[in-house]
Amino acid sequence: MQVENKKEFQPKIVAFCCNWCSYAGADLAGSSRLAYPADVKIIRVPCSCRVNPMFILRAFQRGADGVIMCGCHPGDCHYTTGNYYARRRMTLLFSMLDYLGVEHGRTRVEWVSAAEGVKFSTVMNEFVEKIYSLGENVRLEDLRCKES
Amino acid sequence: MEVNQVQRIGVFVCHCGTNIAATVDIKRVLEAAAKEPGVVHAEDYQYMCSEAGQQKVREAIKEKQLTGVVVCSCSPRMHENTFRGAAQKAGLNPYMVEIANIREHVSWIHKNIEEGTEKAIILTRAAIAKVMLNAPLQAGQSKVVKRALVIGGGIAGIQTALDIADAGYEVDIVEKTPSIGGRMSQLDKTFPTLDCSACILTPKMVDAAAHEKITIYTYSEVEKVSGFVGDFQVDIRKKARSVDMSKCTGCGVCQEKCPSKKIPNEFNRELDNRAAIYTPFAQAIPNVPVIDRENCIKFKTGKCGVCSKVCLAGAVDYEQQDEIVSQNYGAIVVATGFDTIKLDKYEEYSYQSCPDVITSLELERIMNAAGPTKGHLERLSDGKAPKSMVFIQCVGSRCADERGKSYCSKICCMYTAKHAMLIRDKYPDVDVTVFYIDVRTPGKNFDEFYRRAVEEYGVHYIKGQVGKVAEHNGRLLVQGADLIDNRRILMETDMVVLATAIEPNPDVRKIATMLTASIDTNNFLTESHAKLRPVESPTAGIFLSGVCQGPKDIPETVAQAGAAAIKVVGLLAKDYLVTNPCVAKSDELYCNGCSACEKVCPYGAISYEDREVNDHGIREVRRVASVNSALCQGCGACTVACPSGAMDLQGFSNRQILAEVDAICR
Incomplete structure (x- = not known):
């Protein structure tokens, strides 16, 4: 999966993982030695519903090339309903990002359980491959910081 | 969550033998960490989790007056508590510790030392950025209900219940079928000693039924679970047996006289037939039949009533309704078995x-x-x-x-x-x-x-x-x-x-969802740690017994049942549990009382109160959100729902997560 043009383009990819399923799934991918590219950096959150759309916008402002959010499978949320909120919020956010010029492929929501180390690794490999194919992202700018 | 003093951060990088050191250049991580603003101490050690490693952390906290600690090591799911404990012993608030996971998320998956080191440095920076914004948190307490629930009345459930009850705690067993006994009651002989299965099982069934601390609900199912470790609220549906348990003498005449005898007998794997009013097997406990309403002529056509006529005790009751029993439990054991x-x-x-x-x-x-x-x-x-x-x-x-x-x-x-x-x-x-x-x-x-x-x-x-x-x-x-x-x-x-x-029993999916216990792709319940915590679910207060966790034979099931019981007893022996202090908190100055947070809270932890606030010298009474920290489980749904940014999650605050994002994208 390691792409040739890696030297020139090193994507920044942020992965938000819920503590109970996906972070544990990432740990399992680690202990099972299932490799995925080092471009992915994981931030642990208690639940996917803790991911504020603001965090994702901030990542794109700071030059992230892709953001992926992983949570428990629908119906299996540790907090019962958290991932349903996350799913709805992300659907809305992603449609807006498209409008802002951040392609759909740069954002993704995946459900990875604590037992799915293989899935975690596969998803990350696919996602990174997608980001490589999309190339560098346009940086979102914060107009408040701009001098007129 | 104010940061009102200059933070003094210590970074501790673990080699984990060669687990980390082989593919991460520890020296470069240390150098990079030391350059980060706020870091006043950086050191490495072979095994940071060992007593000697923890000693280093404790000494550095005291000598350098550290206000925050970052440990670059394995997953926080593994050793976060270890290092929080070390910090606490040295007089630092345990919630001033953050872990950078450079083993599971770096060294074990990235074999290129250059890539691995670079990623380890970035993750360390993110953890430093986060810990800079950590605030000391105080854990609260919640009470423990001294009663356990066991779901499933097979050998696993019976043994778990007996062991818990023998330790002096009340236990309820909920069994779906009309009798306890489970799969083992269907077996003829057991390996490797060729013991007769019934001869070793039925005494245990009788013990469970006779035990003063054990209540058995047969022909019953768990319908609803809410609450959390120490205090789960559970609704149990006692299905209508159509036979009064207090009157029935178990004579069996009704089963002989029942005219509807062509119903496949589940207990005999449908190799023969049973009557519509039946006990699954002769040694059933309780020895009280149930009427299978789907196949009973009386329930289908209204004409029959033979069982009622032949019952001398007058126990048959066609009008009986399902009953919901609501009970609180400190711990729940899943023992749902297999098919x-x-x-x-x-x-x-x-x-x-x-x-x-x-x-x-x-x-x-x-x-x-x-x-x-x-x-x-x-x-x-x-x-x-x-x-x-x-x-x-x-x-x-x-x-x-x-x-x-x-x-x-x-x-x-x-x-x-x-x-x-x-x-x-x-x-x-x-x-x-x-x-x-x-x-x-x-x-x-x-x-x-x-x-x-x-x-x-x-x-x-x-x-x-x-x-x-x-x-x-x-x-x-x-x-x-x-x-x-x-x-x-x-x-x-x-x-x-x-x-x-x-x-695993097909019903286990439904039960796992109710308990928010995680389940693997084969429907076996997941244990908290495959080696070190094999009978605990990752969901606090949920324990696993028997084949619901993975295939096992009777000796292993009994051993695991005992292990689950001792874990339950260990929990019930406590009067209070330390609660997770990483809960939501509302800033009354920003809150406009809109109720958005209350609507998304799955625990009903948010209420509104009229409080006098001092907003930059203006004193007024406002309707503001208030979080009950004993009920809040810290999911953070409310923090995102809040339009004014008043609601924040302690330990995972907006500023902390944004700082991590910034550090990663730097």
């Missing part, structure tokens, strides 16, 4: 078309004196005694394709040796052949048992699989292969027994 897989995808074995092709559990009932043939080994098609039998191993177990299960069902090799031995012992003229992939006998006296079957009882073991079973002139034709002699085998036999794979 055999369905064989509709395995046409090659002709299980559906030939009555003489049976599963091992059906053979178990046939061999049992209380079974459909009264314990006589006979063909179900014509009632004749077989002269030859073939056992096929791994039907659906260790299966590479979609039809079966990828795992080994673990018990089949041993019970097949048991069946073969018992048949050769009781009917020496029956020829017994076993087709196997591997014979797996890891257990005390297991291999000796298998060798006895081969050497003393003359059971033929053939290494190879069976491709087809077909009916042929009233007998069965078995086509297989002998991999050792490398030849095809075509043999005629009278009965074929399939060692069918076991799978």
